[in-house]
Amino acid sequence: MAEALAAIDSSRAHLDPDYPRFHVAPPIGRLNDPNGLVVVDGTYHAFYQFGPFFPARRLIYWGHASSTDLLQWQTHAPAIAPSSWYDRSGVYSGGAVVADGTVWLHYTGNVKDADDRRSSYQCAVTTDDLATFVKHPANPLIPSPPPGYTAHVRDPQIIDDGDGYLMLLGAQRADETGCILAYRASSLDSWEFAGELTFPGVDGLDRFGYMWECPNLLRVPDEQTGAIRDVLIFCPQGIDPVGDGFVNIFACGYMVGRLDGTVFHTEGDFIELDRGFEFYAPQAFRAPSGEAPVLLGWVGNASEDDQPSLRDHGWVHVLSIPRTLTLRDGVLRQRPAVDAEPARALALQGTTVGADPVVIDELTGATSYWLTLEVEPEASAWELTLAGGGDSRVALTFRPGEMTVDRSATRYPHGGRRTLALDMPARVRVDLIHDRSVTEVFVDDGRIAFSMRTFLAPGERTLSIAADAGLRVVAARVGLLG
Ligand code: FRU
Numbered sequence: 001m002a003e004a005l006a007a008i009d010s011s012r013a014h015l016d017p018d019y020p021r022f023h024v025a026p027p028i029g030r031l032n033d034p035n036g037l038v039v040v041d042g043t044y045h046a047f048y049q050f051g052p053f054f055p056a057r058r059l060i061y062w063g064h065a066s067s068t069d070l071l072q073w074q075t076h077a078p079a080i081a082p083s084s085w086y087d088r089s090g091v092y093s094g095g096a097v098v099a100d101g102t103v104w105l106h107y108t109g110n111v112k113d114a115d116d117r118r119s120s121y122q123c124a125v126t127t128d129d130l131a132t133f134v135k136h137p138a139n140p141l142i143p144s145p146p147p148g149y150t151a152h153v154r155d156p157q158i159i160d161d162g163d164g165y166l167m168l169l170g171a172q173r174a175d176e177t178g179c180i181l182a183y184r185a186s187s188l189d190s191w192e193f194a195g196e197l198t199f200p201g202v203d204g205l206d207r208f209g210y211m212w213e214c215p216n217l218l219r220v221p222d223e224q225t226g227a228i229r230d231v232l233i234f235c236p237q238g239i240d241p242v243g244d245g246f247v248n249i250f251a252c253g254y255m256v257g258r259l260d261g262t263v264f265h266t267e268g269d270f271i272e273l274d275r276g277f278e279f280y281a282p283q284a285f286r287a288p289s290g291e292a293p294v295l296l297g298w299v300g301n302a303s304e305d306d307q308p309s310l311r312d313h314g315w316v317h318v319l320s321i322p323r324t325l326t327l328r329d330g331v332l333r334q335r336p337a338v339d340a341e342p343a344r345a346l347a348l349q350g351t352t353v354g355a356d357p358v359v360i361d362e363l364t365g366a367t368s369y370w371l372t373l374e375v376e377p378e379a380s381a382w383e384l385t386l387a388g389g390g391d392s393r394v395a396l397t398f399r400p401g402e403m404t405v406d407r408s409a410t411r412y413p414h415g416g417r418r419t420l421a422l423d424m425p426a427r428v429r430v431d432l433i434h435d436r437s438v439t440e441v442f443v444d445d446g447r448i449a450f451s452m453r454t455f456l457a458p459g460e461r462t463l464s465i466a467a468d469a470g471l472r473v474v475a476a477r478v479g480l481l482g
Contacts, residue, residue: 001081004052004061008075016313018437018455021368022071022338024296024319026063030054030305031317033155033214033281034296035062036079036105038096043068044285045130046296047079047105048319049093055310060090062107066130070294070322071338079125079133080107086121086140087111093214095157095283097165097188103127104188106167108154109140118151119144122169124188138189146181146193148174153181155214157283158188167191168215170234178212178236182262195262197232199255202266209236209251214281217259218293223326223333228290230259231325231332233273235281244420245272249301252280256330268330273297274320276440276451277407277415278304284325292324294337299438299451304414308455309437318438320451333446336433342372342477348465349476357385357466362478364462370479371432371463377424380469386434389459394452396432396441398424403443403450411455422448427474434463 011028013019025031029052036047043066050063062080065073080091087109094107109121121140125133145153152172159166167183183191197215199205216233233254241247252273257266273282274297282297300317310316322337346362363369375382379400387393394407401421408416424444431442439454465471 001078001083004078004081007052011314013309013313013315016309016315017367017458018309019313019315020318020435020438022073023299023321023435023438024048024065024073026050026052026315026317027075028052028314029316030310031063031298031319032300033093033298034283034319035093035107036096037283037285037296038098038103039285040098040103040130043130044070044322045096046073046319047096050078052078054316055305058090060092060110062091062105069339071340076131079127080105080135084109084135084139085111086123092120093155093281095216097158097160099160099188101128103130104158105133106141106156106158108156110154120151120153122153122156122167122191136189141189142183142191145171149181150174150176152211157216159217166194166217168197168217170211170213170215171196172211176210177207178209178238179206180212180215180234197259197262197264199264199266205270208239210238212236213250214252214283216283218284218295218325219287219289220325220327220332221290221292223328226290229256229267229327230264231256231327232259232264233282244418245275247418248277248279249303250280252282252297254332256327271331273332274334274449274451275418275420276449277405277418278453279320279449279451282320285322292326294322295325295334296320296322297451299440299453301414306413307453308411321433321435321440323446323449328447331447334442334449335446336370336431336440336442338370340370340479342370342479344478344480346476346478348473351473353382353465353467353471353473355466355468357464359462359464360476365460366480367461368435368480369433371434372475372477373430373432373473374427374475375430376427376472376474377467378426378469380467380471382465382467382471384430384432385464385466386439386454386456387462387464388456390457392457392459394439394454394456398428403448405441405450405452407452407454411457412453420448420450
């Protein structure tokens with residue numbers, strides 16, 4: 001741990017103009033999945049996969065940040081170090097559960113031997129003060145995968161379902177297809193294999209990618225009926241794109257339904273959670289019964305670490321803005337959960353925009369903000385352009401039935417342009433969260449989320465809007481967040 005703390009101390013990452021102001025980012029090195037999300041006494045604790053020595057070494061710890069408003073995050077010392085025989089090659093992802101005032105963080109201990117052969121051990125640490133984390137003396141709590149599965153078994157998520165505890169694990173069958181395993185326990189240190197999750201009536205899920213990572217079962221309220229549904233999120237690796245969807249290196253999606261034992265009764269398709277260039281491995285803070293859970297995802301992709309922030313300032317990747325999740329017509333709505341709802345009306349509000357780009361003066365020079373627009377596009381194409389120094393820019397173009405995001409004129413090397421088919425209502429709400437080098441777009445009141453890194457060139461930042469025919473801007477508001 002001392003070596004990780006020294007690396008953090010030596011870091012100058014926070015001086016980087018690309019370092020976000022209100023997104024969780026690593027104090028140095030690499031961040032990937034959010035882990036162990038838990039709220040204790042009104043404070044949100046977000047742990048995350050943290051490689052303090054990256055890119056020299058890939059060794060993974062659990063990093064730790066906390067916040068009372070989901071906007072300002074404080075960095076703490078790493079919570080779990082890869083210091084035991086059962087986690088010595090990395091403390092991999094997992095989830096939190098609170099029992100009798102003690103927070104349990106389950107994780108996967110990853111071990112690679114001299115021949116690069118992998119073992120996976122399901123383990124736990126406990127903490128009573130969120131400052132001292134004690135590895136459980138009985139670790140590893142699950143020492144080996146059940147027969148019929150490979151060593152790719154990881155990412156425990158624990159659910160207290162009233163009848164005891166359920167653990168879901170991402171896994172790979174011996175025939176190299178992906179699945180989710182379930183274990184049950186009445187006490188958190190004693191797990192019994194309960195079987196594989198099954199999906200009766202759904203074709204193709206038994207051969208859907210070679211490995212499923214990061215399963216999460218959430219209870220999500222339907223915003224029209226108040227009914228609570230189970231939403232099962234998972235990340236299948238190795239599936240084919242479907243039309244313009246699932247095109248990132250690994251996919252992340254969800255199914256709505258009801259879990260009964262190990263049987264998941266689905267009520268719809270596997271839907272991509274976020275349509276952006278970068279998004280993976282999300283998990284959520286558990287909400288009190290009936291309330292909307294708050295999700296955080298990794299705005300990054302495996303193998304896309306070659307980024308300007310790493311080269312120049314020694315850090316890479318961020319977590320998404322926290323998002324409240326509700327359901328509407330069987331589809332998740334994701335809305336920024338931070339308490340900074342745009343309140344300041346812009347001069348643009350109430351105007352009609354034409355072909356001459358209108359620069360939103362109030363945002364000139366701003367690098368971190370939340371913009372809300374409500375527009376009535378009728379048949380017109382319209383465009384929002386986020387520009388930085390030189391001619392760097394990111395353009396969002398909305399045409400009837402589709403949206404195109406073009407970030408080819410940025411410093412970011414991984415993927416330039418993407419078009420999605422998108423039906424939109426006559427009046428559409430678009431929320432744009434921009435925070436220095438990360439941008440999240442929520443279209444149609446949270447129905448489509450689109451996350452991406454937007455490394456604009458240094459220089460004054462502007463946001464402008466233009467349309468080929470008159471675009472009525474019913475509402476235009478901003479919250480300057482950081
Ligand atoms: C997902 C993942 C997890 C694993 C972790 C390792 O991004 O591959 O399955 O636990 O990252 O950092």
